[in-house]
Amino acid sequence: MEKLEQIYEGKAKKVFKTDDENLYIVSYKDDATAFNGLKKGTIVGKGVINNKMSNMMMQLLEKHGVKTHYVKELSDRDTLVKKVSIVPLEVIIRNVSAGSFSKHYGVEEGIVFDEPTIEFSYKNDELGDPLLNAYHALALKLATKEEIETIKTMAFKVNEVLTEYFKGLNIRLVDFKLEFGRLPSGEIVLADEISPDTCRLWDLTTNEKLDKDRFRRDMGGVEDAYNEVMKRLTSK
Ligand code: TMP
Ligand code: ASP
Numbered sequence: 001m002e003k004l005e006q007i008y009e010g011k012a013k014k015v016f017k018t019d020d021e022n023l024y025i026v027s028y029k030d031d032a033t034a035f036n037g038l039k040k041g042t043i044v045g046k047g048v049i050n051n052k053m054s055n056m057m058m059q060l061l062e063k064h065g066v067k068t069h070y071v072k073e074l075s076d077r078d079t080l081v082k083k084v085s086i087v088p089l090e091v092i093i094r095n096v097s098a099g100s101f102s103k104h105y106g107v108e109e110g111i112v113f114d115e116p117t118i119e120f121s122y123k124n125d126e127l128g129d130p131l132l133n134a135y136h137a138l139a140l141k142l143a144t145k146e147e148i149e150t151i152k153t154m155a156f157k158v159n160e161v162l163t164e165y166f167k168g169l170n171i172r173l174v175d176f177k178l179e180f181g182r183l184p185s186g187e188i189v190l191a192d193e194i195s196p197d198t199c200r201l202w203d204l205t206t207n208e209k210l211d212k213d214r215f216r217r218d219m220g221g222v223e224d225a226y227n228e229v230m231k232r233l234t235s236k
Contacts, residue, residue, distance in 0.1 A: 001080055028077045034216040036128050043222050048076045049230045050195035055079055056233060057194040064161045066154055068190040069181055084181025084191050087143050088123040093159045094175040098200050116159050150188045151180050169232040174200035196226050
């Protein structure tokens with residue numbers, strides 16, 4: 001399958017048409033941004049790692065009954081996916097306090113929750129991806145009531161599967177962001193990516209950060225962290 005016309009370029013990926021109108025190719029870049037594009041950089045080799053990791057996660061989730069956009073890995077950076085229209089919601093699940101949760105509520109990072117939390121932001125760069133609740137999403141017609149219920153159920157299922165899986169790699173899944181898409185049939189599937197860009201991953205023993213927070217917070221060792229996650233994923 002070949003890349004035809006580029007239809008979209010995001011901060012970390014490009015999307016191309018193919019000769020099948022129902023399939024797209026996503027191509028992962030090494031570009032990294034944070035704070036809504038304010039901070040820019042490169043994480044060498046990130047595109048290859050995020051492509052591989054995301055595809056592994058999508059296949060694992062499919063095995064557990066979660067429908068995704070994944071079709072086939074084409075190369076180091078390119079993957080064939082089903083064409084979807086993205087629901088403009090960023091769906092965030094948290095198991096442990098960190099990041100904006102700690103900031104908003106004035107609590108330290110690392111508090112383990114009894115139950116996971118879910119929150120939505122409106123995927124809109126101009127507005128800075130503002131937080132909203134399900135009623136706001138309905139008011140803005142971003143999704144239907146049924147779609148929001150489906151998305152919630154799927155997101156918690158993803159959390160169950162991935163939390164267990166990462167435990168086996170001695171990694172704590174602290175929090176993560178998901179995006180969902182609609183197939184032409186209207187069916188909701190998991191889309192976008194699951195990678196150290198979109199998850200907080202802490203070593204279970206040392207709490208060392210193995211994710212994009214090392215870039216966001218200028219901690220150094222960014223490439224090493226991505227490589228370490230990949231090493232654990234592939235040595236299992
Ligand atoms: P937050 O604590 O900054 O709200 O981030 C929660 C999770 O979502 C974290 O795992 C990083 C991920 N995330 C993205 O994937 N994209 C984003 O634009 C932001 C702000 C967070
Ligand atoms: N990718 C997002 C941006 O550039 C933010 C993040 O991942 O922190 O704004």
